Amino acid sequence: MIAYLFIFLGLVFIFFGTLGIIRFPDIYTRLQTSSKCDAAGAVALLVGLMVREGLDSLSLRILIILMFLLLTNPVASHAIARSAAIRGIKPWRKKKKC
Amino acid sequence: MYKKGVRLVLTFFVLMSFWLVLSQNLQPTSLLIGALFSFLVALLSFDFLIKPDEGIRGRAIRTIWLLFIYVFVLLYEMFLAGFDVVYRVITMDINPEVVMIKTDIKSDLGIVLLANSITLTPGTITIDIEGDHLYVHWLYARTTHFGHAAELIKGRFEYWLRRIFT
Numbered sequence: 001m002i003a004y005l006f007i008f009l010g011l012v013f014i015f016f017g018t019l020g021i022i023r024f025p026d027i028y029t030r031l032q033t034s035s036k037c038d039a040a041g042a043v044a045l046l047v048g049l050m051v052r053e054g055l056d057s058l059s060l061r062i063l064i065i066l067m068f069l070l071l072t073n074p075v076a077s078h079a080i081a082r083s084a085a086i087r088g089i090k091p092w093r094k095k096k097k098c
Numbered sequence: 099m100y101k102k103g104v105r106l107v108l109t110f111f112v113l114m115s116f117w118l119v120l121s122q123n124l125q126p127t128s129l130l131i132g133a134l135f136s137f138l139v140a141l142l143s144f145d146f147l148i149k150p151d152e153g154i155r156g157r158a159i160r161t162i163w164l165l166f167i168y169v170f171v172l173l174y175e176m177f178l179a180g181f182d183v184v185y186r187v188i189t190m191d192i193n194p195e196v197v198m199i200k201t202d203i204k205s206d207l208g209i210v211l212l213a214n215s216i217t218l219t220p221g222t223i224t225i226d227i228e229g230d231h232l233y234v235h236w237l238y239a240r241t242t243h244f245g246h247a248a249e250l251i252k253g254r255f256e257y258w259l260r261r262i263f264t
């Protein structure tokens with residue numbers, strides 16, 4: 001039961017992350033949704049699988065995948081953001097009322 | 099300061115346990131191949147896994163325990179971040195800004211972990227690092243003030259990381 005709750009939560013996160021990539025205005029904000037929601041969603045999915053599997057050798061392997069995901073996901077989004085900043089793309093800003 | 103042999107043996111055990119977890123196989127052939135390649139890789143790479151000047155103070159267990167707690171703090175913050183970003187996606191209520199914050203952490207590994215944690219938490223991405231200044235893109239900027247923004251973004255991560263890397 002708890003396992004399916006986690007898996008459902010992960011799917012919801014990934015759905016809204018993808019929706020955010022379509023809706024948001026520029027590269028940085030799109031990167032926000034893609035990195036954050038996909039990381040949270042994938043972690044929730046993997047934790048759900050671990051709970052469903054129980055304390056097993058398979059869930060140990062899933063734990064290793066989870067650790068690698070936590071290490072590599074921010075590095076990838078950081079690299080994309082940094083290359084965008086070096087190319088001189090200005091972040092989108094809300095129009096101020098004047 | 100660890101001797102060369104100690105570092106070699108530690109690296110060998112890390113690699114060997116990794117092999118055992120991944121291969122799920124206790125046949126003698128498998129164990130022999132694993133030991134052989136773990137030894138070869140350890141011989142090539144023990145200098146990178148454990149630096150000569152690390153672990154001087156002999157409190158590796160405390161560091162590992164604190165890192166374990168830190169992972170749970172990070173996961174909790176990540177789920178909060180997920181809900182926050184989902185809310186922003188639905189309402190399109192965003193106000194992006196780039197702010198610069200300063201960190202007190204000196205060690206390179208600590209700064210890397212801090213930057214990664216900032217990238218994983220509510221609506222913030224580390225864009226660039228110069229020395230101890232971090233440029234952070236903030237999805238919903240509540241303030242652009244230097245110190246206040248730093249307090250909101252770094253929050254409890256810096257507290258834990260300072261406990262780990264001092």
